[in-house]
Every structure is written in structure tokens, then in C-alpha cells.
Amino acid sequence: MEVAGEHPADEVRSLREWPVAEESLRGRVRLVAGAPEEGALGTGMDVLAVALGNGGALTVFATVAVTWLKRRTGRMEVKITRADGSAVEISADIVRPQTAQELRETVEHLARDLAPSHEGTESG
Secondary structure, eight states, X not given: OEEESSSHHHHHHHHHHHHHTSGGGTTSEEEEEOOOOTTOOSOOOEEEEEOOOSSHHHHHHHHHHHXXXXXXXXXXXXXXXXXXXXXXXXXXXXXXXXXXXXXXXXXXXXXXXXXXXXXXXOOO
């Protein structure tokens, strides 16, 4: 899971705090140092690795991700890459103005897109 924004490393660390506070997600989330870009020294951008299956933990994770993103300021996007390599992207610009009902629908859509049995499509 990658975060694109003004301070992505700080935002990834902030995002990590949200799912680890959820009992059903404890032990499933870890911060991973990304590989550096070609020719760069040091490590690349930090990402979150989240181990999920079908069911409740997936819905809790989708809820946490959407809620966290809604509370961010400025331009921010989260890219979640599934084990099969397909990716789902969601933007703060999309979720910030949403009503409670629209947020529930976004969470349901995200959970469906992230489910292991899903064929995987990119969405925004």
C-alpha cells in the first residue's frame, strides 16, 4: 500500500497507526522499506504490507483506509496493490466531500475490489 502526497513517508507512518489500533487487524500490518529508485542511494519509499483475506478484516481495513483518507488535507492518494499485482487507487479528493451513505458505498466497493477472489480492476 503506497501513499502519494506532499509528505508520503510521514503519511504512510500515520496510516499505519490506524489499522494497528483495530483489534481484527493487529499483527496483519507492517511497515516495509521500499526498494530505492534506480541510481538512488538508501531505501525507497516506505509502504505498508497488510495481510488480509475475505471477510471481516477486509471490510475493517477498507473502512480504516477510507476514513483515514477522508481526514487528510491536501492532495493525497492511496494505492493498494493486491498479491496478484492488480491495484486499486483512491483519492482524498473523492472521499472528502462524500456523505455518510456515499462513504459506506465507497468502503463496500473497495472491500469488493480488494477481495482475493476479485478479478482486480483499477478504480479511483
